[in-house]
Amino acid sequence: RFSLAQDEQPSGAALAPLRQAVRGYSSQTLPHRRETVRELEALLTDLEPAAPPETEAAQTVSPAPDPQELSRPVRYAKGVGERRAKQLAKLGIETIEDLLFYLPRRMEDRSQIKRIAQLREGERVTVRGRVRAVEVIKPRPNLEILKLALQDNTGLLYAVWFNQPWLKSQFAAGERISLYGQVERTYKQVQLNSPVWEPADQPFLTGRLVPIYPATEGLKPAALYRLICQNLERYREAILEILPEEVRERHELLPRAQALERIHLPGSLAEYEQARRTLAFEEFFIFQLGLARQRRQAQSQRGPELEISDERLEQLLARLPFKLTGAQERVIAEIRNDLASGHPMNRLLQGEVGAGKTIVAAAACLIAAGAGYQATLMAPTEILAQQHGERLRAVLEPEGVRAGLLVGSLSAPEKESVRRAASEGELDLLIGTHALLQDEVHFKRLGLVVIDEQQRFGVIQRAALEQKGANAHVLVMSATPIPRTITLTLYGQFEISILDELPFPKQIRTYWLSTDRRAQVYELIAEQLRQGAQAYIVYPLVEESETLDLRAAAKMQKELAKGIFKEFRVGLLHGQMKAAQKQQVMAQVRSKELDVLVSTSIIEVGIDVPDASLLVIEHADRFGLSQLHQLRGRIGRSGQKALCFAIADASSEESRRRLEVFRDINDGFAIAEEDLKIRGTGELLGISQHGLDTTFRVADLLRDFKIMKEARAEAERLLEQQPDTPLLVEFQRRFGASFDLAHF
Known part of the structure; x- marks a missing residue:
């Protein structure tokens, strides 16, 4: 107007x-x-009238958008509004910045314009020509087919859209348009079904490299792309640089705004990849900056100096009925150095199933007790806590270490007695479950916190236990090997110890069989039982319902006991049993009073029955890969030959791949890497477990491992030069203040 x-x-x-x-x-x-x-x-x-001559005061350039604008709700972005903002929210887009950084899932090369005569069936192509005719056909009720004939100077093809008759008004005979879609040949005709189309003189979705975005109901990828491009143009000047210029130059990275522009509007795949690499580097750099700061803060704190004589430690090790592996000796030395350093230890111990983490923890607890401090060990289940209690008492009490157990099944007077002993210093070691986190639990002089199966505790729980001792040393143990890419990212503030040797080679053969071979499996199990073997038969959680899981396991225990295993003693173990019942069942298994244990996945965590050599995992496709490997770790623990049968009719490609890896690979670290490839990092990282929002917008831990290492080195260098760099504020903004709790 x-x-x-x-x-x-x-x-x-x-x-x-x-x-x-x-x-x-x-x-x-x-x-x-x-x-x-x-x-x-x-x-x-x-x-339009000519503009009047500008006065000196009026000769001003329109101001660039304020960077704060990017944090405004996305409904204020160009072309959005309330209705579309609700659609964008389903994609996790809440702010204008979220919209600009909503990145393509992949790129589609639509740049090559093909002649109709060159088209081959199955290929995805861009064609350009004139509309020769357009009509709507109604072959039956509720079906309308819009058919368009497009001609170039080499031939004719047909484009077809279903139940979109209104599209007819968009086309006119003689008009030049571009189409993009997959070629089909039907009845000697070349056809594109539901192709992308646009006027030939307005190329936006054809004739170029086009990013493809994850979309949502009511918002097509093309509409989302237009929104992003409109707002990128409007807010480009508000995108501030983050990476120091010298870092960008060293690694040949783009300025931030240019990288964002090229990732949405690339001129070539090389431009797109350089832009993606720039933004991935930036994410890793900011994240590693926060982790490096955490490490430095820990190193600057004073912690209890826990030292022990060589003689006392050797006395403990001499009592063991086995010789330590080289890996155990190395890790004990690493922990011993940490405890004596005067700075709080923050160490992650991981190892293969059966690699001997418990004796390493025992050595650490002895060092703490020998220095006049207390230690505590938290396990995720009561069965595992009791098992730790039995083993650690057997090893440490002859050395004068007073150990106690605090679990939920104790009576109120028993709990009070244990708590009083810990608070008055009458216990050197307190082992327990979540009960250790209660406010009523106090220590007189806590110097060491050991957390077993650490991935089963949230960050808040871990921090609560650590806070019961002033700058106490922390050792977290994981029986699930963690991929190196994850340890350098999520556990970047930890020192890492790895038990990469087993006391003896595992001799477990694994088979994946379909359900129609179940009878053969159970006949073989019965034959082995007659020769004195012991077996576990495991059922999964069904839709994460303990009730359904209990019915399945209980029913099968009865059926098996009356059927193929009627000549054997068949027990049952599940999570809803009382603690005393669980203890009784496990005691029966260890003493060989039971031949078969039908169980839920409760046996996954740390159950140690040395003689068990047979395992059947029913509905194995319902278990995760690391969980399957943990279950397999329950057999063959004394080095004997063992058999594992995974029974499943895998219905999805992912479950088939998972079971193939489980069948073919016995090494836990190799399995962890394969699990990462199959699942991606999404399920391995998250606020709920780790206290950090480790959702990377661009970076991919598997693909970008080299970039992450480069970014980590640069973050360390910057922090060395600028300990209080303002970029730490960006870390808090992106990854959350909950990081402050993350001593893990």
Whole structure:
């Protein structure tokens, strides 16, 4: 619209071309109408009055958008509004910045324009030509087919859209358009079903490299792409640089705004990859900066100095009925150095199932007790806590270490007695479950916190236990090997110890069998039982329902006991049993009073029955890969030959891949890497377990491991030069203040 002063109104002669241009508009074809609109725009531009000369004060450049604008709700972005903001929220897009950083899932190369005569069935192509005809066909009720004939100078093809008759008004015979889609050949015709289309002279979704975005109901990828491009143009100047210039130069990275532009509007795949690499580096750099700061803060704190004589430690090790592996000796030495350093230890101990983490923990607890401090060990289940209690008492009490157990099944007077002993210093070691986190639990002089199966505790729980001792040393243990990419990212503030040797080679053969071979498996199990073997038969959680899980396990225990295993003693173990019942069942298994134990996945965590050599995992496709490997770790623990049978009719490609890896690979670290490839990092990282929002927008831990190592080195270098760099604020903004709790 134009608002003109009275003396600026155009004359009738000036308006004549406008009248001429619009004459006959209603009867024009669509291409002619478009040409008319362009002509009108040009004529109206000519009618605009010349701007008056600017005064010096008026000669100002329009200010760049304020960077704070990017944090505004996305409904204020260009072209969004309330309705579309709700659609964007389903994609996790809450702010304008989220919209700009909503990155493509992949790139589709639509740059090559193909001639119709060159088209081959199955390929995805861009073609350009003139509309020869367009019609709507109704072959049956509730089905309308829009069919368009497109011709170039080499041939003819047909484009087909289903139940979109309104599209007909968008096309006109003779108009030049571009189409993109998959080629099909039907009845000697070349056809594209539901192709992308646009006017040939307005290439946006064809004739170039086009990013493809994850979309949601009501918001097509193309519409989302237009929104992103509109707002990228509007807010480009508000995108501030984050990486120091010298870092960008060393690693040949783009300026931030340019990287964002090229990732959405790349001229080539090389441009796209350079942009993606720049933004991935930035994410890793900021994340590693926060982790490096955490490490430095820990190193600057004073912790209890826990030292022990060589003689006392050797006395403990001499009592063991086995010789330590080289890996155990190395890790004990690493922990011993940490405890004596005067700085709080923050160490992650991981190892293969059966690698001997418990004796390492025992050595650490002895060092603490020998220095006059207390230690505590928290396990995720009561069965595992009791097992630790039995083993650690057997090893440590002869050395004068007073150990106690605090679990939920104790009576109130028993709990009170244990708590009093810990608070008055009458216990050197307190082993327990979540009960250790209660406010009533106090220590007189806590110097060491050991957390077993650490991945089963949230960050809040771990921090609560650590806070019961002033700058106590922390040792967390994981029986699930963690991929190196994850340890350097999520556990970047830890020192890492790895038990990469087993006391003896595992001799477990694993088979994946379909359900129609179940009878054969159970016949083989029965044959082995007659020779004195012991077996576990495991059922999964069904839809994460303990009740359903209990019914399945209980029913099968009865059926097996009355059927194929009627000559054997068949027990049952599940999570809803009382603690005393669980203890009784496990005691029966260890003493060989039971031949078969039908169980839920409760046996996954740390159950140690040395003689068990047979395992059947029913519905194995319901278990995760690391969980399957943990279950397999329950057999063959004395080095004997063992058999594992995974029974499942895997219905999805992912479950088939998971079971193939489980069948073919016995090494836990190799399994962890394969699990990462299959599942990606999404399920391995998250606020609920780790206290950090480790959702990377661009970076991929598996693909970008090299970039992460480079970013980590640069983060360390910057922190060395600027310990209080303002970029730490960016870390808190992106990854959350909950990081402050993350001593893990």
